[in-house]
Amino acid sequence: MEKQGDFWLLAVVLLAVVNISAAEDKAVYFKVGGELGLRPTFSGRITSILWKLKADLMAEWVEGVVPLVYYGRFKTRTTLNTTSGHLVLKDTTKDDEGLYTMEINNVVQNERFLAKAIEEVPAPTVELQPLICNADMESCELTCHLPTKEAEPITYSWKEGDGEWEQKKKDIEITKTETARVKTYSCKMTNPVSEKESKPKDNPFFQDDPVPNHGVVVGVLIALVVAFVVTVAGCGFWKKKEIKGWYIKKRGNNVSETDNGHIASSSGGASPTPEDVPLKGEA
Known part of the structure; x- marks a missing residue:
């Protein structure tokens, strides 16, 4: 009887554990x-x-x-x-x-x-890492700074200039070669009870006319040279055929019979004038 009681007690405990899990x-x-x-x-x-x-x-x-x-x-x-x-x-x-x-x-x-x-998110700020980040460096990091931890959980979004918001991590990397056209960066924090945006932060790598990528420039120049050579070769081939056709035609016309039976040569003789050509009815 005691063993049966122990069995039911164990069954109740196991059932409670299953329900909890x-x-x-x-x-x-x-x-x-x-x-x-x-x-x-x-x-x-x-x-x-x-x-x-x-x-x-x-x-x-x-x-x-x-x-x-x-x-x-x-x-x-x-x-x-x-x-x-x-x-x-x-x-x-x-x-x-x-x-x-x-x-x-x-x-x-x-x-x-x-x-x-949780607290509402305060207005975040965009901070540069390192703080001395400038146009002479190759890359830097931007962080969406939050002055409190009582607003978690938080999701982060970033915007380039006046572009669209994209959900990303708290920190993002910017580089001189890839972000030179981006004037400002903004970040946004969102939690289950609130949402706030930062003020735009100037991009230290921004240039109105950024220095072009040398690899791209070389590639474009090579493509232009190849296109020029192909065009010249094509024109030369077409011109050669045109000149050859003209020459053959010219040789065929060098010696021709006029209406009065004389032979005129374009190389040595003079071409007949309108006075030399008999009118109809005078033959």
Whole structure:
């Protein structure tokens, strides 16, 4: 009998471990004084629901039995949708951080929410690394500087001049050869509760007419020379054929018979004049 009791105790412990391991904690963020929304993905019909923050009861409803009720410090700040199970908590404080759990239809759900209060991101600044970065150097780094760590998690985006925002890392590299046409750089920080942009930072490598890449210049010159040679050769071949045809035609016309039977040579004799040619009817 004692062994059977030990077996059931072990089974209960294992079941609890399985349930804990299957639980899915979703990270959610809110700013102090703002709003926290918790949206479970339960898709069935809800007949009862109970929300908790840690061990504190927040809201409860049982269809036809318990009307919707809010508990303790959540009474005036909480709204529960009994159809979807979504919960909204307003005027949040640091005390609202923690693990939110729920029971739907008398079943503890594996979907849980781990809430954390974070600050809004302040306006970032773009800083050069090294600080002495100048046009005489080959490359430098730009960093999107944040004066606080209380706004994490943060994503970073960068913009060249008036271009489009592109999500990148906090630090980016700029080089003299590749960024000479970019006048300014701007960065943007985004977290789950806010978004801020920096002021544009001048690019130390910017040039109105940047020095061309020598490799590119040499390649272009070679291409131009090749094109010129091919064009000249083609024209010479065409001209040669034209001159040869003209010469053959000229030789054929060097000796020709006129209408009065005389032979005229273009090399030695004179061409007949209009007076030498008999008119019709005078022959």
